[in-house]
Amino acid sequence: MSDSGELATLRDELISAINEAADEQTLEDLRVSSLGKKGVVSERMKGLGQLDGEARKTAGQALNRLKVEVTEAIAGRQAEFKQAALDARLATEFVDVTLPVRPRNAGTIHPVSQVWEEIVQVFGDLGFSVAEGPHIETDWYNFGALNIPDDHPARQEHDTFYFNPREDGSRMVLRTHTSPVQIRTMQDSEPPIRIIAPGRTFRCDSDQTHTPMFHQVEGLVLDEDTHLGHLKWCLEEFCKSFFEVDEVKMRFRASHFPFTEPSMEVDIGCSWVDGQVKIGVGDDWMEILGSGMVHPNVIRAGGLDPDKVQGFAFGMGIDRIGMLKYGIPDLRAFFEADLRWLRHYGFHPLQVPNLAGGLS
Ligand code: PHE
Numbered sequence: 001m002s003d004s005g006e007l008a009t010l011r012d013e014l015i016s017a018i019n020e021a022a023d024e025q026t027l028e029d030l031r032v033s034s035l036g037k038k039g040v041v042s043e044r045m046k047g048l049g050q051l052d053g054e055a056r057k058t059a060g061q062a063l064n065r066l067k068v069e070v071t072e073a074i075a076g077r078q079a080e081f082k083q084a085a086l087d088a089r090l091a092t093e094f095v096d097v098t099l100p101v102r103p104r105n106a107g108t109i110h111p112v113s114q115v116w117e118e119i120v121q122v123f124g125d126l127g128f129s130v131a132e133g134p135h136i137e138t139d140w141y142n143f144g145a146l147n148i149p150d151d152h153p154a155r156q157e158h159d160t161f162y163f164n165p166r167e168d169g170s171r172m173v174l175r176t177h178t179s180p181v182q183i184r185t186m187q188d189s190e191p192p193i194r195i196i197a198p199g200r201t202f203r204c205d206s207d208q209t210h211t212p213m214f215h216q217v218e219g220l221v222l223d224e225d226t227h228l229g230h231l232k233w234c235l236e237e238f239c240k241s242f243f244e245v246d247e248v249k250m251r252f253r254a255s256h257f258p259f260t261e262p263s264m265e266v267d268i269g270c271s272w273v274d275g276q277v278k279i280g281v282g283d284d285w286m287e288i289l290g291s292g293m294v295h296p297n298v299i300r301a302g303g304l305d306p307d308k309v310q311g312f313a314f315g316m317g318i319d320r321i322g323m324l325k326y327g328i329p330d331l332r333a334f335f336e337a338d339l340r341w342l343r344h345y346g347f348h349p350l351q352v353p354n355l356a357g358g359l360s
Contacts, residue, residue, distance in 0.1 A: 014040075015069065015073050018030055018077050019077060021077055027081070034070050041063065041067050044063055108346020109346055110334075110342065111328065111347070114322075115321065115325065119196070119198060119217050120198065121359065123196045126234065129195055129196075130198070131184070131197045133178070133180055135200055141184065145180070146301070147298050148258045152258060158176040159204040161204055174202035176203050177216055177218070178197045178199050178217065179315060182197075185220060186222070192221075192224075193223070193311070195218075195219070197217065197219075197220075199215065199216065208331060208332070216316060216317055218314070218315050219313060220294070220312075221234070227293075231293070232252065241355070242321065243280070249280055251267040257292055258295070260294060260312075260313060261292060262293060263290065265287055266287070267286060267288065268286055268288050269282065270282060271284050277324060288316055288320050288321050289317070290315050291313065
């Protein structure tokens with residue numbers, strides 16, 4: 001009986017030491033000194049061999065119960081430590097998700113994205129859908145199919161970025177304009193065709209109004225009787241909606257593109273005052289797009305019959321008209337990722353352009 005009394009005392013000591021352990025190291029030391037190889041409980045287990053019969057059985061069961069109790073107490077205390085550590089972390093890493101975003105820290109929508117969206121809205125309203133094509137093009141899609149043969153001077157004008165020649169000698173290019181999407185669209189769809197294709201374009205050129213990567217939006221309308229009058233009306237309507245004015249000063253200049261005949265470049269009236277550009281005022285002009293009636297060779301390259309379909313195409317600089325609309329003086333700044341510039345010229349993420357609510 002004195003044995004079981006001693007065991008009860010040992011139990012009480014161990015359990016209260018465990019419950020009072022101040023940290024995990026103390027707890028671990030207690031585990032080793034009780035249940036470890038040379039721990040008090042283990043030593044007693046070893047001593048069982050000297051007892052016999054009933055006595056061994058009773059003492060063995062008592063020791064086992066003690067072992068289980070101590071093990072559970074240690075696990076319980078460990079769980080408390082874990083919970084306390086978690087509580088401490090939660091307290092320091094607390095984030096109040098109900099706090100409103102501080103405006104200073106909110107990101108802005110880049111003017112190019114905003115203007116892109118505005119263009120899609122306006123042409124969407126005129127019945128155009130949006131088409132796409134790859135940035136890396138074959139020579140044929142970028143030039144050949146667009147009636148620009150190998151020796152044509154327009155190839156030099158495009159300041160093309162070429163990839164290294166492939167085994168067969170052909171070279172892929174970074175598309176110099178969005179016009180290859182004209183060909184891809186003709187190949188993929190049945191007339192009547194009415195698409196715009198906004199996207200990135202690349203030319204080895206850099207100054208205040210040119211960057212090596214820039215954005216264009218292509219337009220293509222093909223059906224049986226679309227003519228130059230439709231082209232002019234469509235672009236005038238676009239400019240009025242886009243610039244949100246009743247009248248826009250526009251100038252259609254006879255020009256030349258291998259893929260259109262006749263061809264026109266379109267300038268928009270503007271003025272530069274102290275490096276600021278304003279649209280619709282002053283006597284300066286800014287070229288914003290090239291356009292014309294799609295050349296029969298191009299229609300043929302697209303797999304259609306120029307005796308059955310005709311129409312117009314245009315290619316407009318997205319960044320350019322963005323600069324004009326929002327009075328942004330230097331195109332290069334568009335792509336410098338300067339946070340101050342982005343905060344100044346960027347748009348609120350919820351300011352989604354739509355015709356009903358006003359574009360800007
Ligand atoms: N692709 C021409 C350019 O980049 C623009 C253009 C497109 C002109 C379609 C006419 C028709 O300059």
